[in-house]
Amino acid sequence: MSVSLSLDDLGQRICIIGPSNSGKSTLAKAIGRKKSLPLVHLDQLHHQPSSQWVPRKAEDFLRLHEEAVGEENWVMEGNYAKCIHPRLARATGLILLDISRSTALCRYIIRCYSSKPRIGGIGIQTESISWVMMKHILYHSPRNHLRYRALFEQSTLPKLMLSTPRAVNTYYKEWKLNE
Known part of the structure; x- marks a missing residue:
């Protein structure tokens, strides 16, 4: 696979x-x-630190999001559809990780049994498997996939869609992200 978009x-x-x-x-x-x-990490803006994923007040999250988006430089990850349009309006590039439900579910289970702190987490040492999260991955994510793809297709930003772990790994190597 030849990389067509540079970092x-x-x-x-x-x-x-x-x-x-x-x-x-x-x-x-x-x-x-x-x-x-x-x-x-938008999860860190949306949830109270060390709280087992308790959301902040909506107005607090939106204020924190607006402040972050207003900065000159950033790499921002997360979805939160209620505020995605201002984020995309300020972005200079877009990456969509469009992986399968089965891959997401496997990653979630592995993460819950890992002793490593979660990158982008909210200060919880370990996460337990949650039926709510499993339901989200299995039933809500397919609808979200369609929404993310539509946003991606409509975007005029320099953009990249990666649909497999292999494709992601190719860009890690080409962009020398492991160095």
Whole structure:
């Protein structure tokens, strides 16, 4: 596979979207480190720290989101459809991780049994398997896939859709994100 989009083509405000457990946080961290960009995990803005995923008040989240989006440079990962349009309006590049439900589900289960802290997490040492999250991955993500793809297709930004772990790994190598 030949890489057709360089990391520099995506600019200094890169938005990464995709289903839960698709690798958004890990990719954002690698890009942020490579390009020296501030890293924004939307889950950390949306949820109270160390809270077992308790959301902040909507107005607090939207204020934090607006402040982050207004910064000059960033790599921002997460979805949160209620505020995605202002984010895309400021972004200079877009990456859609469009992986399968089965891959997302496997990653979620592995993450719950891992002793490593979750990249982009909210300060919880370990996560337990949640039926709510499994239901989200299996039943809500397919509808979200369609929404993400539509946003991707409509976007005029430099953009990249990665649909398999192999495709993601190809870009990690080509962009030298593991260095």
